Amino acid sequence: MAPTKDAKKPVAKGQKKPKHRHNNRELTSGVLRWSRADQYRRKCLYRLKNAKPKKVEKPKVAITVVKKIGGAKNGGERVVLLKKNKSNYPTKVQVLKRTSHNFFKKHPRYTRKNLTPGRVLILLAGRHQGKRVVLLKVLSSGLLLVNGPFSLNTCPLRRISQRYVIATRTKVDLTGFKVPDHINDQYFKRPKKKQTKRTEGDIFAKKEEKYVPSEQRKKDQVEVDKALKACIKKHKEGPLLQRYLKSQFALKSNQYPHRIT
Numbered sequence: 001m002a003p004t005k006d007a008k009k010p011v012a013k014g015q016k017k018p019k020h021r022h023n024n025r026e027l028t029s030g031v032l033r034w035s036r037a038d039q040y041r042r043k044c045l046y047r048l049k050n051a052k053p054k055k056v057e058k059p060k061v062a063i064t065v066v067k068k069i070g071g072a073k074n075g076g077e078r079v080v081l082l083k084k085n086k087s088n089y090p091t092k093v094q095v096l097k098r099t100s101h102n103f104f105k106k107h108p109r110y111t112r113k114n115l116t117p118g119r120v121l122i123l124l125a126g127r128h129q130g131k132r133v134v135l136l137k138v139l140s141s142g143l144l145l146v147n148g149p150f151s152l153n154t155c156p157l158r159r160i161s162q163r164y165v166i167a168t169r170t171k172v173d174l175t176g177f178k179v180p181d182h183i184n185d186q187y188f189k190r191p192k193k194k195q196t197k198r199t200e201g202d203i204f205a206k207k208e209e210k211y212v213p214s215e216q217r218k219k220d221q222v223e224v225d226k227a228l229k230a231c232i233k234k235h236k237e238g239p240l241l242q243r244y245l246k247s248q249f250a251l252k253s254n255q256y257p258h259r260i261t
Contacts, residue, residue: 109142114167118174118231121146122249124257125164128155130248134172134228141185149225149232152245156213156221159188166260170244172235177227183220 024034034042064079115121119135121144131153133146144162148155190211213221235241251257 105141109138109140111138111142111144111162112167115144115162115165116171118172120168120170120172120245122166122168122260123155123160123164124166126158126160128153128158130250131155132168132245132247132249133158134232134245136174136179136224136228139185143185145179145183147224147228148245149228150221151225151229152242157183157217157224159185166257168260170241172228172231172241174228174231177231179224180220183224 024032024039026032040046062082064081066077067080068077069075115135115138117135117137121133121135123129123131123133123146131148133148133153133155136145136147136157139145139159141159142162143159144165145157146155146160146165147157150156232238232241232245
């Protein structure tokens with residue numbers, strides 16, 4: 001009887017399994033014992049080259065059915081589709097209704113730490129750019145509510161993004177001052193006017209409509225200016241602070257906006 005190979009003994013607990021060693025070992029750096037062509041011949045991979053998998057024939061599903069039809073000159077039968085095609089197709093792409101759980105107005109707002117009520121800011125954009133204003137509060141939309149006051153630098157109650165302001169170290173104590181509750185984001189939205197049909201004479205006529213603030217807006221501006229100027233006068237350098245708010249901001253030599261707090 002021919003000698004048989006010793007059966008592999010099971011690995012005891014705690015012992016590591018011997019690593020599997022490939023016959024195609026590396027003789028020197030980058031040189032293997034058998035090349036790719038040798039491995040192709042040794043493994044008989046040429047047998048699998050032209051081997052094609054057996055196709056599994058799927059049972060055919062009937063699409064049509066033959067129906068008998070009465071009448072002498074009708075042919076006796078008709079081939080009818082089991083599932084009829086659509087007769088009408090939509091001409092417009094339907095817009096799906098979106099859910100309201102991820103609206104932009106519901107996103108959380110983040111403002112810089114130094115943008116606190118009473119801080120003097122420098123405006124960098126808009127028709128009032130270069131002016132120094134006082135921050136009153138941060139609105140729910142994330143925009144900043146600022147005021148000149150109007151009597152000092154003709155900057156009224158306005159909203160502005162925190163991207164377009166530079167916060168200074170000067171601060172006004174606003175104790176006892178409160179912004180009216182009705183001054184919010186809705187307060188600054190302008191009403192949309194209904195468009196009327198133009199006649200032949202109005203086609204080339206251009207009408208420039210200028211914005212005119214309402215009486216409520218004028219009244220609120222006077223009240224806010226009065227309360228804010230009272231807080232400015234209480235400052236230890238009140239007269240100097242008023243001159244500071246009146247002055248325009250400008251860069252001097254060796255001054256850079258990104259280094260200004």
